Amino acid sequence: MNEHHTDSAPLLGYARSDGRKGIRNVVAVAYLVECAHHVAREIVTQFTPRLTDADFEGDASADADAVFEAVNAHDAPPDVHLIGFPGCYPNAYAQKMLARIATHPNVGAVLFVSLGCESMNKQHLVDVVRESGRPVEVLTIQETGGTRSTIARGADWVRRTRRELARMRPVPMRFDELIVGTVCGGSDSTSGITANPAVGRAFDAMIAGGASCVFEETGELVGCEYHMKARAARPELGDAIVACVEKAARYYTVMGHGSFAVGNADGGLTTQEEKSLGAYAKSGASPIVGIVKPGDIPPAGGLYLLDVVPDGEPRFGFPNISDNAEIGELIACGCHVILFTTGRGSVVGSAISPVVKICANPATYRNLAGDMDVDAGRILEGRASLDEVGREIFDATRAVGRGERSKSEMLGHQEFILTYKAFEPIGPGCLPIVPAAVTPTRVDA
Amino acid sequence: MTFDARLLLLSPDDNCLIAATTLDAGVPLEIDGETVVLPVTVALGHKVARRALAAGDKVLRYGAPIGHVTRAVAKGEHLHTHNLESDYLPTYTLDAGHAFVEHDD
Numbered sequence A: 001m002n003e004h005h006t007d008s009a010p011l012l013g014y015a016r017s018d019g020r021k022g023i024r025n026v027v028a029v030a031y032l033v034e035c036a037h038h039v040a041r042e043i044v045t046q047f048t049p050r051l052t053d054a055d056f057e058g059d060a061s062a063d064a065d066a067v068f069e070a071v072n073a074h075d076a077p078p079d080v081h082l083i084g085f086p087g088c089y090p091n092a093y094a095q096k097m098l099a100r101i102a103t104h105p106n107v108g109a110v111l112f113v114s115l116g117c118e119s120m121n122k123q124h125l126v127d128v129v130r131e132s133g134r135p136v137e138v139l140t141i142q143e144t145g146g147t148r149s150t151i152a153r154g155a156d157w158v159r160r161t162r163r164e165l166a167r168m169r170p171v172p173m174r175f176d177e178l179i180v181g182t183v184c185g186g187s188d189s190t191s192g193i194t195a196n197p198a199v200g201r202a203f204d205a206m207i208a209g210g211a212s213c214v215f216e217e218t219g220e221l222v223g224c225e226y227h228m229k230a231r232a233a234r235p236e237l238g239d240a241i242v243a244c245v246e247k248a249a250r251y252y253t254v255m256g257h258g259s260f261a262v263g264n265a266d267g268g269l270t271t272q273e274e275k276s277l278g279a280y281a282k283s284g285a286s287p288i289v290g291i292v293k294p295g296d297i298p299p300a301g302g303l304y305l306l307d308v309v310p311d312g313e314p315r316f317g318f319p320n321i322s323d324n325a326e327i328g329e330l331i332a333c334g335c336h337v338i339l340f341t342t343g344r345g346s347v348v349g350s351a352i353s354p355v356v357k358i359c360a361n362p363a364t365y366r367n368l369a370g371d372m373d374v375d376a377g378r379i380l381e382g383r384a385s386l387d388e389v390g391r392e393i394f395d396a397t398r399a400v401g402r403g404e405r406s407k408s409e410m411l412g413h414q415e416f417i418l419t420y421k422a423f424e425p426i427g428p429g430c431l432p433i434v435p436a437a438v439t440p441t442r443v444d445a
Numbered sequence B: 001m002t003f004d005a006r007l008l009l010l011s012p013d014d015n016c017l018i019a020a021t022t023l024d025a026g027v028p029l030e031i032d033g034e035t036v037v038l039p040v041t042v043a044l045g046h047k048v049a050r051r052a053l054a055a056g057d058k059v060l061r062y063g064a065p066i067g068h069v070t071r072a073v074a075k076g077e078h079l080h081t082h083n084l085e086s087d088y089l090p091t092y093t094l095d096a097g098h099a100f101v102e103h104d105d
Helices: A034-045 A060-065 A092-102 A122-131 A147-166 A195-208 A225-231 A235-255 A262-266 A272-283 A323-332 A362-367 A386-400
Strands: A011-015 A026-031 A080-084 A107-114 A136-140 A171-173 A179-184 A212-216 A288-292 A302-306 A337-342 A355-359 B016-019 B028-031 B034-037 B047-049 B058-061 B064-069 B092-094 B100-102
Touching (some): A026 A034, A026 A092, A026 A147, A034 A080, A034 A107, A034 A147, A092 A122, A092 A323, A107 A122, A107 A147, A136 A147, A179 A195, A195 A272, A195 A302, A195 A337, A195 A355, A195 A386, A212 A272, A212 A323, A225 A235, A225 A272, A235 A288, A272 B064, A323 A337, A337 A386
Parallel strands (some): A026 A107, A107 A136, A179 A212, A179 A337, A212 A302, A337 A355
Antiparallel strands (some): A011 A171, B016 B047, B028 B034, B092 B100
16 A cells, blocks of 8 residues: 555455445445356456466465465455355345345445346345445346356446446555454364464464454354353353254254264364364453354454354255355455464465465475465474464464455455355344444344 | 473473474474374374373363373374264264265274
8 A cells, every 4th residue: 555544454345335444445346146156257257367277386385376366355446255145045144144245344246146036036136235335237048148148247347337336545544443363174183273263372462452253153152152151251141152053062963963074083083072072262351242143244353153063943954054154244244354274285266255274284384385375384393382373364364454365365266155044133132232322234034 | 391392382281292293103202301203194283191001081271171092102103083073073084985984993
């Protein structure tokens, strides 16, 4: 950034009409049923830099510079990202998720691509985005002359809208305007002793600076419920935490399978509760001030638990079928950036919010350095302390919050997945009491 | 308490230790002042028993139970799916035929 007044700002964000700020200014293209996926993807592809063979010459760690010419997102035209929902049948959760993500502060404009006969309420989505003041368009393939003409019209809209968004400039943003989520994927036994507790240190520092931090996957917290209860800011919240982990344990028992994957055991983890304790270390030591469900936006700074396990009788299968489903839910809760810890070596990123990859295992880091932002495995080799790596994660989050692209962004990772789920609203006592002036945007769906 | 530097004790009450690097079979390790020769290779991140355990004993890591041992385990022995089981949910791994196998022995 060249503007002097932004040089010393902790973060840089695009101001939105609801008072929130976004660290990116993405044009989201959303398909509203799988039948519109190809058309939406063809529109997005026209604006997406591709990795070429030339990018893979030289050493692996240099690859990340190849996809985008500008390392800072503010110096480049707005990214165009693909999101969507494959289902034809109506689902209140999916509707709310798309509404929240379409009005996420990192999103500057939205193009919805509909086939025409699916059940998603597209008028509701268009209304929500229009009310937020963002450019929005919906193209219905059955009314637009089919595949070719919809792609042409969609690409034309994105081209014009992108030029419009490129005129926006980011303004200074404070840490108390930032929401950070954390998730682990491809965990091994090192995750719980290096990357996860280091993220916990970074979370504690960000929360001290006023940020909201969100940890999640109640199914991966089976065995930690009473420790979490002791950290709850209010007694009724402690009871709600225990109830939501018990719900997760029941749900997984019906599924007959926890969140434990084959690679976890290869990496030295033996049981669900062992994996849970390692995952729990990401939450740091701050008091837990609230529980949110997908699409609920933290109303004030502090540490939140995201309850991702559906309510009611198990209906639609596993709560989250892969790591990106969890990342999508964190984003729907307003997370600007996702801290992703991995031991075995996940490479994913995400549409909408940058993913910062923290590698727990030193051997994995050496193997996948081009995909990793932070080398937390140094702790195991005596080359860094937990506090030092925690500080490095804090600094990396700040840099991404000032526009610097993470490794997964640079490599073009924009994974997104949204499936069927069902939730009841959060119970009484789950959120901290805050003055009306800082309550989040209205709850839809 | 003294330990080989290649083993991590995460919490004082733990009865398991974590390999900070891959340890080859036959390597002598100091555990609580006593030398134990590793019977099998233990990969980075895997656990060994800090002391002898009886069938049914809880295994503590981070000071919290991560399951129970299903048979007697000697000091220094590898702790994993063959002798350690969840108190909540079964653990599945792939066998040579790439089918899910439930470890309930």
